[in-house]
Structure formats: structure tokens, C-alpha cells
Amino acid sequence: MAMTYPFSRRISHFVPPKQWASMRVAKELEKTTGRKIIHFEKGDYQGPDFDTPEHIIEATVKALKEGYVRYDPGPGLPELREAIAEEMTKRGRRTTPDEVIVTAGAKHALTMSLLTFLEDGDEVIFPNPGYPPDEVWAKYAGAIIKHTPLTKPDWQFDLEKLETLITPKTKLLIINTPQRPNGHLVENPEEIAEICLKHKNLMVISDEIFSHIVYDGKQHKTISAVPGMEERTIVIDTFSKTYAMTGWRIGWAVAPKPVIEKLSIFLQDTITNVAAFIQKAAYAAMTGPQDWVERKRQILQRKRDKMVEGLNSIPGIKCDKPAGAFYAFPDITGTGLTSQEFTNRLLENAGVAVVAGTAFGSQGEGYVRVTYAVPDEDIEEGIERIKNTNLKA
Numbered sequence: 001m002a003m004t005y006p007f008s009r010r011i012s013h014f015v016p017p018k019q020w021a022s023m024r025v026a027k028e029l030e031k032t033t034g035r036k037i038i039h040f041e042k043g044d045y046q047g048p049d050f051d052t053p054e055h056i057i058e059a060t061v062k063a064l065k066e067g068y069v070r071y072d073p074g075p076g077l078p079e080l081r082e083a084i085a086e087e088m089t090k091r092g093r094r095t096t097p098d099e100v101i102v103t104a105g106a107k108h109a110l111t112m113s114l115l116t117f118l119e120d121g122d123e124v125i126f127p128n129p130g131y132p133p134d135e136v137w138a139k140y141a142g143a144i145i146k147h148t149p150l151t152k153p154d155w156q157f158d159l160e161k162l163e164t165l166i167t168p169k170t171k172l173l174i175i176n177t178p179q180r181p182n183g184h185l186v187e188n189p190e191e192i193a194e195i196c197l198k199h200k201n202l203m204v205i206s207d208e209i210f211s212h213i214v215y216d217g218k219q220h221k222t223i224s225a226v227p228g229m230e231e232r233t234i235v236i237d238t239f240s241k242t243y244a245m246t247g248w249r250i251g252w253a254v255a256p257k258p259v260i261e262k263l264s265i266f267l268q269d270t271i272t273n274v275a276a277f278i279q280k281a282a283y284a285a286m287t288g289p290q291d292w293v294e295r296k297r298q299i300l301q302r303k304r305d306k307m308v309e310g311l312n313s314i315p316g317i318k319c320d321k322p323a324g325a326f327y328a329f330p331d332i333t334g335t336g337l338t339s340q341e342f343t344n345r346l347l348e349n350a351g352v353a354v355v356a357g358t359a360f361g362s363q364g365e366g367y368v369r370v371t372y373a374v375p376d377e378d379i380e381e382g383i384e385r386i387k388n389t390n391l392k393a
């Protein structure tokens with residue numbers, strides 16, 4: 001008799017991650033047809049421009065040889081927590097090392113934070129469009145998800161709408177800046193903070209994973225630096241994007257000490273610790289030469305311009321220049337296709353993979369997400385292939 005597995009009701013909403021749907025289909029297509037797919041759908045770096053810097057690799061090998069291979073339960077190596085505290089202090093939030101935890105990527109920090117605060121009936125406010133994995137864990141905890149629409153075309157919080165959504169049951173507001181999927185910065189953290197500060201128990205999770213990928217002389221701003229917000233914000237960042245260490249799985253959170261103490265227990269009871277040799281690599285990344293980070297930022301800005309120009313040369317597509325992250329979020333409504341139809345047609349007919357904007361929320365309808373952290377030749381070929389595809393409804 002076939003076994004019926006007694007899965008927890010809490011995971012009844014589990015489905016394969018929506019934002020990776022195109023990637024799954026693209027990989028399958030590549031395998032079955034052997035066709036070269038242009039991967040504009042990945043949330044990752046591609047190609048030799050973005051190899052992890054050599055000094056970070058060397059520090060990892062050294063750490064392995066020096067024996068950083070044992071359990072080391074706790075919130076992170078002291079020297080790394082200190083370096084992260086310094087970085088956050090520079091960002092405008094005075095931080096001590098005991099307000100830092102090192103995590104297995106930003107996603108791990110987000111998961112732990114959501115599960116540490118939310119329970120049945122609590123409310124949490126997410127931007128729409130936003131980052132879907134956060135919602136998985138809010139639902140797991142039994143929380144009620146409310147979406148606050150970001151206003152087009154510059155994707156800012158609608159402050160009036162935000163205010164109407166907050167009730168005494170609202171525990172968390174999620175912000176991500178520079179934003180994913182649209183690449184725009186949240187321009188007015190001070191005004192959002194003013195609203196938050198009116199509500200005694202409202203905490204903010206500020207996902208700042210693209211903090212070092214900001215263009216055109218603009219500055220990344222953290223809401224945690226607004227007076228009064230340091231005690232109610234969990235800042236989350238990662239080594240994945242700043243140092244092209246996506247596969248290394250290391251990130252961090254900064255929050256008031258009582259919050260870090262709980263997160264540390266959570267971490268110790270789940271993964272024990274982030275591998276110590278990976279923490280040594282992250283320490284080398286933070287304390288080593290930073291010119292590579294700046295060079296990469298400039299390369300990305302140039303690729304952004306190339307991608308945006310290419311997209312705007314295609315009839316039916318309109319794309320603005322986002323000030324951060326490594327995504328463009330073109331408006332494809334001129335083609336008459338929905339986001340999903342556009343995505344499917346592009347993959348099937350042109351072998352170009354993108355992500356439908358709706359994978360990030362209903363407000364993503366009419367848009368697709370396109371990654372430009374790829375080789376220049378792929379941008380050129382991808383644009384050419386899109387131009388030669390019939391995109392009319």
C-alpha cells in the first residue's frame with residue numbers, strides 16, 4: 001500500500017519557489033534540446049567578470065589548513081562580528097559586536113527573524129512586488145500577510161496606504177532596498193520610520209543585500225540609522241552580492257542585543273554555526289582590499305546601461321534605469337502580452353529566460369525581471385534574440 005506521509009499542516013503551502021520557475025524550465029530545455037539558453041532569469045552572477053576575488057579564496061584555503069573545521073556554536077567569530085559592527089556603524093547605525101549574528105546567507109537570517117517574531121494571527125506587511133521566500137515563513141508561522149503596493153513607475157512606498165494597513169496586531173514591516181525585483185532604492189526611510197515610530201510594537205526587517213551595488217552617485221540609506229529605529233530594526237545583509245560569494249552561503253543580521261541572543265539560540269539549535277573557514281573567508285573579504293567591489297560596481301553600471309539601452313530599442317518594451325541591484329524591470333505592456341505569456345514566449349521561441357514580474361507579487365504584472373550580471377556577449381545576444389521574436393499578443 002502506498003504510504004501517505006503525515007506532513008505538517010504548516011507546510012501545506014509549500015510549492016517550488018516561484019521566482020525560480022523560469023530557471024527550472026530553462027535548465028530542462030538546455031538538457032533536453034542542447035540549445036544555449038541566455039540566462040537573464042538568475043539572481044546570480046555569471047561569467048568571469050564576477051569570479052570571487054583570489055585573496056578570499058586564499059584566506060579560505062589558509063583557514064582550512066589552520067584547522068577551522070570544527071564545531072564552533074554561537075553567533076559568529078568575534079573578529080568577523082567586529083568587522084560587521086564597524087561596517088554598520090559606517091552605514092549610520094552605531095553597532096557593537098554583540099548586536100551582530102553571522103548567518104548562512106541573508107535568506108537564513110530572514111527565515112530566523114520571521115520565525116522568531118511571528119505567530120498565529122500576527123500581521124506582517126510586505127511590499128508588492130517583494131521577495132517571495134519571506135512570505136513562505138510568515139505563512140508557516142500562521143501570520144496574516146498584508147501587501148503594501150509600491151507605486152509605479154519609481155516603486156516607492158505609498159505612505160498613506162502603508163499607514164492604513166498597520167493595526168495593533170502588526171508586528172513586522174519588511175523593506176528591501178536597493179529593491180528586488182525592480183532595482184530602485186527606497187528613497188524615504190525617514191518618512192517610513194516616522195510611521196513606524198507611532199506604533200509601539202512594530203519592528204522592521206530591512207533587507208539590504210544590495211547595499212554595495214548603487215549607481216549614479218546615489219547613496220544606500222538604511223532605515224536603522226534614523227533616530228529611534230535602531231532598537232526596532234533587524235538589518236540583513238550578505239556576502240553573496242557584495243563579494244560575489246553567492247554559493248558560499250554567508251550573510252549577517254544586525255539587531256538589538258536581546259534579538260541577537262534569540263537568533264543565536266535559533267542558529268545554534270538548527271545549523272550550530274556557519275562553517276568557521278567560510279567565516280574566515282568573509283573576514284578576509286571585509287577587511288581586505290575593497291577596490292574589487294568598486295570595480296565590480298562600475299562593471300555592473302556599464303552592463304545596466306547596455307541592457308537598458310538594448311531593451312528600449314525593442315518595440316513594446318520600456319525600461320527605466322534602476323539605481324541599484326543588478327536587475328532591470330522592464331514594462332512589457334506595449335506587447336499586449338501578460339508577464340507570464342511574455343516569459344513563456346521568450347523562452348520557447350528565443351531561448352531567453354527571464355522571470356515574470358508576477359512571481360514577486362500582483363503588482364509585477366506587466367513587467368519581467370532581467371539580470372544583467374552576465375557576460376556582455378550574453379546581453380548582446382539576448383537582446384538580438386528578443387528583437388527577432390514575435391512579441392505581439
Ligand SMILES: Cc1ncc(COP(=O)(O)O)c(C=O)c1O
Nearest residue numbers: 043105106107131180238240251
Ligand atoms: C531580496 C533578497 N533577500 C535575500 C536574498 C538571499 O541572499 P543570500 O544569498 O545571502 O541568502 C536574496 C537573493 O537573491 C534577495 O534577492
